[in-house]
Amino acid sequence: MNTFVSAFLSIALVGILGNPFIVFAQENPDTLLAINNDENLSVAERFAMAKDGLLRALSLSLEKVDELTLNLEDLSFDEGSRENELKSAFLNNLGDYKIYYSEKALIAEKLETLEDIQTLAQEVRDYRDEVYTPGIE
Numbered sequence: 001m002n003t004f005v006s007a008f009l010s011i012a013l014v015g016i017l018g019n020p021f022i023v024f025a026q027e028n029p030d031t032l033l034a035i036n037n038d039e040n041l042s043v044a045e046r047f048a049m050a051k052d053g054l055l056r057a058l059s060l061s062l063e064k065v066d067e068l069t070l071n072l073e074d075l076s077f078d079e080g081s082r083e084n085e086l087k088s089a090f091l092n093n094l095g096d097y098k099i100y101y102s103e104k105a106l107i108a109e110k111l112e113t114l115e116d117i118q119t120l121a122q123e124v125r126d127y128r129d130e131v132y133t134p135g136i137e
Contacts, residue, residue, distance in 0.1 A: 043114070046114055047113070047114045047117065050114055050117040050118065050121070051108065051111065051117050053121075054108050054117055054120065054121050054124070055105060055108055055109070057121075057124070058101050058104055058105040058108060058124065059105070061097075061101045061128075061132075062098060062101045062102065062105070065094055065097045065098045065101065066098070068094055068136070069091065069094045069095075069098075072087060072090055072091055072094070073091070075087060093135050097131075097132055097135070100127060100131075100132075101124075104120065104123075104124055107120060108120055
């Protein structure tokens with residue numbers, strides 16, 4: 001049981017410290033708004049910066065989910081143990097997070113307006129705050 005607690009706390013700590021917050025929302029949630037209002041940028045530049053930021057954030061999120069999955073898969077518990085059940089449940093959750101971020105990345109690739117990028121970024125941020133972060137913690 002002590003091994004499980006140590007392993008669980010290690011994974012939780014990695015998840016908390018390395019939580020893949022949406023890059024443009026981590027330090028300043030209004031960055032997309034700032035991009036939108038920056039008069040020195042053309043509409044095309046604002047769109048490109050926002051889209052690149054969203055795609056980069058989704059990519060980082062996917063990388064973190066993969067890292068957490070690998071860390072968890074490396075843990076070994078007795079078949080039928082409570083620890084093994086928790087491991088399976090966490091792996092299922094990580095699989096769901098990967099699907100979500102992958103789908104949003106595909107959608108983001110096809111977006112053609114700054115407003116659409118902002119809407120999707122807010123949706124991803126809400127998901128992170130309401131589903132992903134609580135699930136990782």
